Amino acid sequence: MPRVSVEGSEVVVRLSFRERMAVRRSGFRVPVAALRQVGVESSWWRVLRGAPGRGSWHPGRCVGFRRLPEGGADFVAVRADRPALLLELDPGAPLRRLALSVADAEGTRRALLAVMPAAKAAGDPGSGPPEPREVDPPAVHRPALQHEGGVADDHGRRPGTPSRTGTGSAEPPADPERVRAAGEGGVKRAGHGVRPPAEP
Numbered sequence: 028m029p030r031v032s033v034e035g036s037e038v039v040v041r042l043s044f045r046e047r048m049a050v051r052r053s054g055f056r057v058p059v060a061a062l063r064q065v066g067v068e069s070s071w072w073r074v075l076r077g078a079p080g081r082g083s084w085h086p087g088r089c090v091g092f093r094r095l096p097e098g099g100a101d102f103v104a105v106r107a108d109r110p111a112l113l114l115e116l117d118p119g120a121p122l123r124r125l126a127l128s129v130a131d132a133e134g135t136r137r138a139l140l141a142v143m144p145a146a147k148a149a150g151d152p153g154s155g156p157p158e159p160r161e162v163d164p165p166a167v168h169r170p171a172l173q174h175e176g177g178v179a180d181d182h183g184r185r186p187g188t189p190s191r192t193g194t195g196s197a198e199p200p201a202d203p204e205r206v207r208a209a210g211e212g213g214v215k216r217a218g219h220g221v222r223p224p225a226e227p
Contacts (some may be wrong), residue, residue, distance in 0.1 A: 029054070029104045029127045031112065031135050033142050038062065038114070040125065046090045046104050049083035055102070055125065057116065064115035065139045067132045071105040074113060074126035099123045112136060 029042045045052050068074050075093065078098065082091010087107035092100045101124045105111045109128040112135050116122055129135050206227040 028106070028109070029129060031127060031139075033130055033138065036060070037213045038139065040127065042090075042104065045083075049061055049090045050081060050092065050102075055122075057114070057120070057125070059142055061120045062139065062143060063116060063117050064113070064137050065135050065143075066115075067110050068126070069110045071107050071109075071111055071128065074101075074103055074105055074109065074111045074124075077101060095123060101126065104128065114139070193205045 028043055029046060032039050032041075036059050038057045038059060040057070042050070042052070042054050071087070071089075072204075075089065077093040077095040077100070080092040080094050082089070082103075084091065090104040092102055094100050100122055102113075102122050103126040105126055106128040109130075110132045111126045112129050112132040114125040114127075116124060
């Protein structure tokens with residue numbers, strides 16, 4: 028799990044041993060002045076955007092770089108059992124966003140907001156990028172997922188809602204003639220279709 032700290036005028040991200048091996052680097056140093064927004068996301072998979080690049084991508088544990096279609100990249104080091112700290116960076120930064128599952132995401136968010144430059148916090152137009160603020164929640168309201176106390180599955184479907192390709196979809200029914208022809212001439216044993224030996 029990464030560790031985030033403020034050292035002077037920089038936010039320092041130190042990666043764990045496994046994360047270092049996956050991305051082949053020990054961490055990041057980001058100037059505090061490059062922070063645009065700071066927030067916390069409770070669902071780990073919502074921070075994944077773009078195409079996976081170098082890293083390790085397993086369900087519930089992702090670490091690496093993600094290439095964005097409009098150019099640039101994000102870095103993620105997230106786990107399913109922890110919320111993710113989101114650090115949105117200025118457009119001129121090498122990365123667009125850092126998404127990190129840290130031990131205390133909310134406490135780290137408050138600490139980072141406290142060290143943001145006063146000119147940015149006041150919204151001084153001569154200070155450059157817009158003032159720091161929390162990441163806005165998604166505009167689309169979704170049902171609560173199971174780990175959030177709701178009943179929706181990981182795709183946001185409520186119980187009984189058919190998937191696109193599963194039961195209840197609008198696919199055409201199977202052709203009875205093809206089903207009959209496929210089972211013809213075979214003997215069923217222990218759940219397998221076995222064809223009789225060919226006549227010599």
